[in-house]
Amino acid sequence: MTEILSFSNVSFSYTPDSPEHRKAVQNVSFSINEGEWIAIVGHNGSGKSTMVKLVSGLLFPQEGEVRVMRNILTEENLWEARSNIGMVFQNPDNQFVGATVQDDVAFALENSGVPYKDMVERVHSSLEQVKMDKFLNHEPHHLSGGQKQRVAIAGALAMRPKLLILDEATSMLDPQGRDEVLKTVRALREEIGLTVLSITHDVEEAIFADRVLFMNDGKKYAEGTPSEIFALGDKLVEFGLELPFAMRMTKLFQENGVLLAGQHMSEEELVNDLWTSNFNK
Structure with a gap:
């Protein structure tokens, strides 16, 4: 590899x-x-x-x-x-320089001398990849936090980085914004x-x-x-550092006598184990 x-x-x-x-x-x-x-x-x-x-x-x-x-x-x-290398930072508001979503994604491409036709294709495809293609002409400061970070990811992807x-x-x-961003990154890994x-x-x-x-x-x-x-x-x-929420809950359940098969990192694993071990009898 x-x-x-x-x-x-x-x-x-x-x-x-x-x-x-x-x-x-x-x-x-x-x-x-x-x-x-x-x-x-x-x-x-x-x-x-x-x-x-x-x-x-x-x-x-x-x-x-x-x-x-x-x-x-x-x-x-x-x-x-x-x-x-493409980078997405902590505060999405500090990353925007364009008046619209598509202007912002195009900014680095234009500065790098990407031909106009290629630039338009990259802007549209990168926004489509992060499910923000319907917000082309929206002003970035009107977006939610999760949407802003997805646009920031699109801007990075448009440069076609290796990392x-x-x-x-x-x-x-x-929590909703965080879930939006993580779901987007996971989907991009698969795609x-x-x-x-x-x-x-x-x-x-x-x-x-x-x-x-x-x-x-x-x-x-x-x-x-x-x-x-x-x-x-x-x-x-x-x-x-804190342990993941599901692991903390697993420990509390076990300390209070609830039967569980083991430790769980995700809430889905915990719920499935609770259902299988305790309620599906």
Whole structure:
């Protein structure tokens, strides 16, 4: 499989010359292959934001290597590397520059010199992919939070990146908006094999990833499937993260004598187990 992004023993400190400097990222290694969804989770100060800056070339590692499309990221190839990466940020209102939805999606394409005919096709197809094609002429500030982020995703997709980065992209949304965005990303993975890196402290978002990197104090504390990471249970809580809602409810049910087959990460799994184990007798 094609390797899209990798960190190899990457370390970075904002105060490297200080005798008591703390490394914001310390000896971190991981890789993402084409079509994967990797989630990086951790509390504030765990190193997540620094890792995003290292991926985008806003920072360069003081130790180790960051590779994009198997090429070591340098100042010389920075713009080429960035052309392979689409980003959706925390606050959708800070991302809009166009007067209408289609103007906004077209903005980066126009700046990149994409021919008009191709630009129109890309704008329409990317908005169709995120189910926002009926909002072409709407003003972005009239959209809901979830709709705004879906337009932001469309803008990223129109540039045809190899990797989509969600940088706390659901943290300012209400539950409905968050569900809209996650449903969109999951559908895009199925339809076009989208490669996703999500940076989040929302464990409900990380459930959908293929692998989860759990960061603590700048270090990669653990890496594994969502089931393997959330099986750490109280250790996650100790480091400032909540367990998924369904896991918390499962624990409460079990403590109160309700028979359940095991731990559940999704509400659907929990409801099905409750029905099978306790009410369908």
